[in-house]
Every structure is written in C-alpha cells, then in structure tokens.
Amino acid sequence: MMRPDRPVTEDDLQAWVDDLLPLERRRTVEDWLNANPDARQRVEAWRADRDLLRLAMDTELRQPVPARFDVTRLEQRRHRRFSMPQMAASIVLALSIGTGGGWFLRDREVPLGLASVEQEATIVHKAGKGGTIAPGNIVQLAAWGGQTLGRPVRPPDLSAAGYQLAGGQLVTTDHGPACVFFYNDDSGSRISLFVRPMYGRDMTAPMRPMQRMPGYIWAQDGLGISMSADAPVSNLHILANRARDLMDEAS
C-alpha cells in the first residue's frame, strides 16, 4: 500500500480533477494544493473545462437514435441472414428498384455456368416479393438493364398465355448485373424471368428443369435465362419455350 503522505504527483492532480482519489490521499492532495495556489488554479481550470466539455457533448446523447440502430431489428435481421439456405449465400442483391431495400450475403461456394444462373434466379425469385417497379416503368428498366448488361434485354410478351408483366428489378449478382421480370396471371400465380449475360461458359445450353423450385433454365445467345414460379404451374415448360422463342425473335 502506498503511503498517503508520499509526494504529490501529476497523476494525483489528474485523479483530483476526476474525483478518483481515495479519501486519505485526497486530503493530502488538498493540503498540498492549498500550499500551491498556482497548481490549484491549474486543476480547477481543468475541472471547469471538463465540466463544459461534458455539457457540450451531452447534447449529443439527446439526439434521437436512428431506426437502423434498433437492437431488436438488428437482431431479427441477423437471424434472418443466418437462416437463409446455403444456396442463397452467394448472391449479392445490391440494387433493387422500388421499396425493396438492398440486402446482401457474404459469398461462400459459387457454382459455375448455368448452375450459377439457377442459384441466382432462385434467390431473386424468392426475394422479389416486395420491392418491384411498376409495369409502366418496365420500358425504363429494360433500357437500363440493356445498358448495364451491355446488350438489349426485352421482356417477352406472355399475355397470350395469360401472364401479364407486373414489374421488374435490376439486381447485381456475383457475376455482374442481371434483370428480373415478374409476371402474374389472373389467379395470382407469379413467375419470374431472370436474365443475365454468361461469361465464357454455357453460352448456349439446352433447357432443363430447375432443381430446387418449379422452373426451367437455359442459355441462348450468351444470355443465361431462368423462368421460375412460386408453385408448380402446369404449362410452365410450354411458357418457357414460348419465352425462348420470343427472345430469339427479338435479338
């Protein structure tokens, strides 16, 4: 234990300002300050500065806390993120037009070629339930998407088959930007058409069923395309063929 009457040090003066001296020691320091008016003036000035700084900075504590720092919400988001299926992990959905905010997931294993299109299309179809742009802006989206993808992208007209274009999104994936178009029919069933350029692999590929959800996937003319649905749709294969033919004609 240090003797309470040892010489007063600079650290003692700081602790005096901060009220962190043990009682005994404080008495010693007080006595010393009484004998050294210059030092007393100095520590009292420090204390006054400290009090003013505290006053000034306490105004910051009264600022409203933004909603993004709501712990309950952060916690929910974290759980949602960790409970996403493994296959959802590789996509980055950074830009979505409309009300849907961007969300992203850290990449893990990334499949190649058409398999990556399938994975991305699956995630986008599921994520696209909110936040899409209105049908009126589709032309704009197609133009924007065409620009971003580096080639024209026009959503095929599937109204003859009973599916109306309902909206779309421009999204980014691990393999660059992609366009998604959403279609609804009268009964409320929803299909999405996911389109993005292929890079070197599977530039054209025959149509095959998707593995994890109702849908078909293929590549034509350097574009990877998937058509997927919420629930099994009886004529989805025919519809996918129709879309492929229409997009062939358009290019």
Add this chain to the structure above:
Amino acid sequence: MSEGDDIRLQSAIPALRRYARVLTRDPHQADDLVQDCLERALTRLHQVRGRPDLRPWLFTIAHRLNVSHWRRLRRLLPAMEGSHPEPMQEPGQIPHLEWKEVARAFERLSDDHRQVLLLVGVEGFEYATVAEILGVPVGTVMSRLSRGRTVLHSLVNHEERPMLRRVK
C-alpha cells in the same frame, strides 16, 4: 438473447455514437462504425452477460474496428496523410459561448487526446478501463490526459494560437 441484454445494449447506443464521432470526426463514418460495432457485438453478447454497463466493451470493439479501418485506408490512400477532415457539426443547441469555446478547442486536439478526454472526462471511466479500451498502459493514459488537458486549456484561453505540437 434476453430482453435485459437488449435493453442494456440499446441504452448504450447514444454514448457509442458519440465515441464513434470522436474516433472518426465524421457523423456518417461514425454511424457506419456504430453499425459494424453493433453487428459484431450482437454475435458476442453472450460474453458479457450480466455486465451492467456495456459501454467499455462496446467502446473497445469500436476502437479496434476504427484502428483496423484506418490501417486499411492508409494502405489504399497514402496521399490522404496530412489532410484534415472537416470538423464535426456543432451540437444542435443554442450556442453557449463557453461550451462552444471548449467544444471548438476540443476539435483541434489530436485524436489521442480527444479520446482520452472523452473517455475519462465525459464518460467518467476509470483510468484502467480507458487503458483497456485503447489497448495502452495506464501510464500512457495518464500522460495523454495530462497533456490533453493542458493543451485544451491553452486553446480555450488563446484560440488564435496555432495548434501545439502533437505529442505521443
């Protein structure tokens, strides 16, 4: 996570934001730092169960994140050395002359001095806690505190004087 943890974490956020502003000198960067810090904190909250005051723990995370962030940034942008970031916005209150003077002088201090003056003088942490947050010995905290207070006071008294030499 229990409801108590939630509440303790939530109630520490205003102080965390304030510390982050002192660390970054920029309100937007500060809030990004707070976000990173909270995300990290949420994954480790079980480590501090039952601790009544989460501020020292959160501040330690924020300080480390900030240090590694600046290390990364310095590697990327060597030219940024020596540039002075914009001072933080004034508190949105009717300016009181003396507060303003002290707050303005505070902004002119070195990062090391500002942090110690906030952690000790404003947050009221004990010296050992501050040493832990900053990852330095208590002696370093004490010398920064002494130097910081001296410089702050000389700036308050002589606003027009140039910034004193920065000391480690």
